[in-house]
Amino acid sequence: MGIRALLSEPLAKYIVQKQREWIERSVEVQEEWRKRLVKQAGATQFGKDHFFRDIHSYADFRQAVPISDYEDIKGYIARIKQGEENILWPGKPLYFAKTSGTTSGTKYIPISKDSISNHIDSARNAILNYIAETKKAAFLDKKLIFLSGSPVLTETGGVLTGRLSGISNHHVPAYLRSNQLPSYETNCIEDWETKLEKIIDETLGQPMSLISGIPPWVQMYFDRIIERTGRQIKDVFPDFSLFIYGGVNFEPYRAKLFESIGKPVDSIELYPASEGFLAYQDSQYEEGMLLLLNTGIFYEFIPAENYYDENPVRLSIGEVEVGRNYAVIINSNAGLWGYSIGDTVRFVSTNPYRVIVSGRIKHFISAFGEHVIGEEIEKALQYAMTRHPEVEVTEFTVAPMVSPAEGLPYHEWLIEFAREPASPEQFAQDIDQKLTELNVYYDDLITGNILRRLIIKNLPKNAFINYMRSQGKLGGQNKVPRLSNDRKIADELSGLATS
Incomplete structure (x- = not known):
């Protein structure tokens, strides 16, 4: 040694x-x-x-x-x-x-x-x-x-x-x-x-x-x-x-x-x-x-569902509960006060206090009131990948398609596969099924025929790399948002994929 x-x-x-x-x-x-x-x-x-x-x-x-x-x-x-x-x-x-x-x-x-x-x-x-x-x-x-x-x-x-x-x-x-x-x-x-x-x-x-x-x-x-x-x-x-x-x-x-x-x-x-x-x-x-x-750092936590309330409840560490999503607020010896870092965490233990990062407070899809968060889409994709072990995903992002050329609105999943599913239709269905289990509002919109089931758009190799390069954010600590409530990223990715 x-x-x-x-x-x-x-x-x-x-x-x-x-x-x-x-x-x-x-x-x-x-x-x-x-x-x-x-x-x-x-x-x-x-x-x-x-x-x-x-x-x-x-x-x-x-x-x-x-x-x-x-x-x-x-x-x-x-x-x-x-x-x-x-x-x-x-x-x-x-x-x-x-x-x-x-x-x-x-x-x-x-x-x-x-x-x-x-x-x-x-x-x-x-x-x-x-x-x-x-x-x-x-x-x-x-x-x-x-x-x-x-x-x-x-x-x-x-x-x-x-x-x-x-x-x-x-x-x-x-x-x-x-x-x-x-x-x-x-x-x-x-x-x-x-x-x-x-x-x-x-x-x-x-x-x-x-x-x-x-x-x-x-x-x-x-x-x-x-x-x-x-x-x-x-x-x-x-x-x-x-x-x-x-x-x-x-x-x-x-x-x-x-x-x-x-x-x-x-x-x-x-x-x-x-x-x-x-x-x-x-x-x-x-x-x-x-x-x-x-x-x-002195931490505070706001229940994610209350973050945009006029006077949201603020909790100290002793008041948090396992299983709930919280927006993270920090007060630090760097001089940040009541500062929302933009992330949500979920506690998996309070003895000791352990968390997983569940998403970004501003990264969600709620074009129809569904409020789908990052943790939910990642879990849904992971579930589908376990059912289709041949699949490898290089990168992905999700955006709403509010006004399609025909049919009901839907969530569009833009995925760059390293290895595609043998049955693309079943793969999309498995993602969608898991998402309806994870998010009751999304389920209500699907069963109520407000939304149709998600659609996957395959992107060619290096689509996300080309997108990050076009934004001047290739490499380093930069990341593609998992989901957005608008189509800015989705449309730019689609444009690069077809250009």
Whole structure:
């Protein structure tokens, strides 16, 4: 066993023990963080504007701090970008994480000196949990690849600015840098396809043991390697034993990814966001990811069905229930207050608090009142794929067809198959049947002849890659929305498919 693997075991044991201590006090720990955050930010501009000095309870906090999104804090961010200090959090941010917004254009999410450990330590601790549970650490002594955005940073108002994955790249521990791939120079390449070819040049022939990235871009990496070598990944990288991923639901990609690999490998799911690192898979044997309640974030949760109410109920961690979907609201030591990150989660356990990401609050289809969410369409597709094991899906998205040329409206599923179903009609019927079981409103619309059953539109190879390229979002941390309540994405995909 190499030195890295040897030293990781006592550290893993220590981290897991400290984790157990705060897990046993989860509700108290969250209340302690609420008090600490309010106290530290009392003299900031936001704290003064919202009378933090008068907050003495969670009820006071809910009264003083409104639910917000980026548009609501844009004025504060603008002042930070102009060089002002003590606006959302004491001092100036250490970084701005740039991320794409749908209505706000580019977002500049602050990362403070206090909050950077949330991003860096959480990623490390996910791996240490794995080592503590499985006793597998040998992978640390071989090559590790992190498919990420460029680490090149610019300045905005004196604040270093870049993509979150690129920022994180600057904080890879020194003891791992010597076996990290790709090289810094390759990581700095902006064009994804050029970068991908260089990554393959650098990684072929190396003893790769860990691969990390968003599943569709890892799949693209695997596809290019197989095209070059004619071999499965297990034969190209016989030491590959651990896959780390986040950003999207893994299930629609699992079959094709593992077929490309050619053998089972362990995996760790992460829940990182520019706004904070929220959760990670702490066990190979338990469902869901451990919500990180002791890393500088005070969480609130709004039942998803009440999110758009005028005064939605806001719940603290001790008030959530297993099985319900909640919109995630964070208050953090990066200076985000009452901030809706746009995701919904569902708790699968409250001892400890474990979640799965169930969708995006703005990503749904409700053109007819059905309110179909991401989790439901992913489950429906997964069900159909288990009934049609020959099927492999490269990528997909769903949109309403409100005014078809003839017949009733329907949901259109735009799917790029790696392997098509032997019976396309039965495959579509199985998806539809499962969706009616999962969503009573959709079922009512089908049985009431308001909607007809879904229709699948086959897209040619690379349709989604071409779409992302056309949007300037190929590679990195970018993802195609699973579903939309309009046809903007669907029509552009259809146009690319026929052009």
